Amino acid sequence: MSIYSWLLSRFRTLKGLKDRLFWLKSSYLKLLLAVLSAFLVFAFFSVEESSMLSIATNIKNYGYLTEALAILILAFSLIKGWSISHTDVTFEKLAPIDNISLSTGAYDSCIPLGNQAVIYNHDANLMLEHGNNPLKVIDGKFQLHPLIYQLLPVFIMKMPEARLDTSDDAKVRLASDIDLNLICNDSPVNVQRTSYFRDRLSNTLANYLVKLDGRVILDLRNTEVITREGYFYSLRESSLSNQLGGSVLLFTADATIIVLSQGNRTAENAGRLAPAGSGSFDPLSDKAMEAMTFQDYARQEISRELTEECGLKKSDLHNVQLCGFGRYLYRNGKPEVFGIATTTKTSNEIKVPVREWDYQQKRVKIIPLWGDLSKDSAISALKKMVEDIENKVEGFENTSAPLYWNVLFAKHYLEHINKQDADRLFGLYHS
Numbered sequence: 001m002s003i004y005s006w007l008l009s010r011f012r013t014l015k016g017l018k019d020r021l022f023w024l025k026s027s028y029l030k031l032l033l034a035v036l037s038a039f040l041v042f043a044f045f046s047v048e049e050s051s052m053l054s055i056a057t058n059i060k061n062y063g064y065l066t067e068a069l070a071i072l073i074l075a076f077s078l079i080k081g082w083s084i085s086h087t088d089v090t091f092e093k094l095a096p097i098d099n100i101s102l103s104t105g106a107y108d109s110c111i112p113l114g115n116q117a118v119i120y121n122h123d124a125n126l127m128l129e130h131g132n133n134p135l136k137v138i139d140g141k142f143q144l145h146p147l148i149y150q151l152l153p154v155f156i157m158k159m160p161e162a163r164l165d166t167s168d169d170a171k172v173r174l175a176s177d178i179d180l181n182l183i184c185n186d187s188p189v190n191v192q193r194t195s196y197f198r199d200r201l202s203n204t205l206a207n208y209l210v211k212l213d214g215r216v217i218l219d220l221r222n223t224e225v226i227t228r229e230g231y232f233y234s235l236r237e238s239s240l241s242n243q244l245g246g247s248v249l250l251f252t253a254d255a256t257i258i259v260l261s262q263g264n265r266t267a268e269n270a271g272r273l274a275p276a277g278s279g280s281f282d283p284l285s286d287k288a289m290e291a292m293t294f295q296d297y298a299r300q301e302i303s304r305e306l307t308e309e310c311g312l313k314k315s316d317l318h319n320v321q322l323c324g325f326g327r328y329l330y331r332n333g334k335p336e337v338f339g340i341a342t343t344t345k346t347s348n349e350i351k352v353p354v355r356e357w358d359y360q361q362k363r364v365k366i367i368p369l370w371g372d373l374s375k376d377s378a379i380s381a382l383k384k385m386v387e388d389i390e391n392k393v394e395g396f397e398n399t400s401a402p403l404y405w406n407v408l409f410a411k412h413y414l415e416h417i418n419k420q421d422a423d424r425l426f427g428l429y430h431s
Helices: 003-023 025-044 052-057 059-085 122-130 146-149 150-159 180-184 196-199 219-226 286-292 295-311 375-390 399-417 420-428
Strands: 089-093 110-111 116-120 135-141 170-174 189-195 208-212 215-218 247-251 256-261 277-280 318-327 336-341 365-368
Touching: 003 025, 003 150, 025 277, 059 399, 110 399, 116 122, 122 180, 122 318, 135 277, 135 286, 135 336, 170 196, 180 399, 189 196, 208 336, 247 295, 247 399, 256 295, 256 375, 277 295, 295 318, 295 336, 318 420, 336 399, 336 420, 365 375, 375 399
Parallel strands: 135 189, 247 336
Antiparallel strands: 089 208, 110 116, 116 318, 170 189, 208 215, 247 256, 247 277, 256 365, 318 336
């Protein structure tokens, strides 16, 4: 590992610690104000009179009252801090959801891989690329369950599936179901500002029973994820962060598919094969977002992830199309957009930048196609990948579920693609 990579890792750890301190600023601020008040009282107030009357009539002596209050607040803060540090809060891991009723709602299919699964709508995935749904930003940031705020220091310091270098980056919450009706009617898609910590303390926390002294005090799985009838809460109803993310397959000019491997420091699917670009969407200004469609925003964000992780420039991308949308059951309904991209670069020009080494392994996996890059050769290659992944053929036995689903959605999309879209995606290679 280079010095630059090592320094980046240390910087990320410091940023993670800073973000935790920021979340706990109100607790630290109360303690700081209490100490400061006590110091000022002792420094600037003194009682020199010897009689009760003179004490009562000298306004300076009312500093005693402030001093007493400051000492009480300081004592309360210290007791509260000690109590929190000794609070026996534990997180008991639940089995991930791998199946759910699909007889109602926006989704009609479920695809598992191991103990992970995604739900989606077959027809909506084929229509997504051609939708024109404006974005609408909900005011304010997503708020966590009230109990989390009551015990915030405990939850921040014991946050599940987060390392010290996990920082609270700004992200986007999806609050609309991307279904066929919404796409066909060009209905608005609601989004809201959220953050990475909010994701870990909602969608991730829903995979745990939170216990205090052995007693369950929070069970998001059964109160915020699944209804009594056994259905998923829709994204409109859901009280979780539902951080919007994207994954994208990359086809190169020399007829290959690029696959990366997740870094060992990533929270999910560490060491597993993954799409060439994957990650959570970053927010823009409200004005900029509301000037875009959901489809344009999704293409922009999966393009950003792709260029960052493969060392490309935006101008290196030839075309990006959306091939699917789903919700991860194992992440309690987290939404994900899937795409396909083509580039003017060849496979040997794809390099994982040093800044991404914490998240992606340096080695790039190259899957060749038979013949030139075209719709037919791409479908054949994707079909072979599906078979290899499902049969755990050597080299594919460690495939992440998001890559598997991305391949399936891309294959299905290309099998139904019209000539105009196929020309936009592959036309460069046949001009």
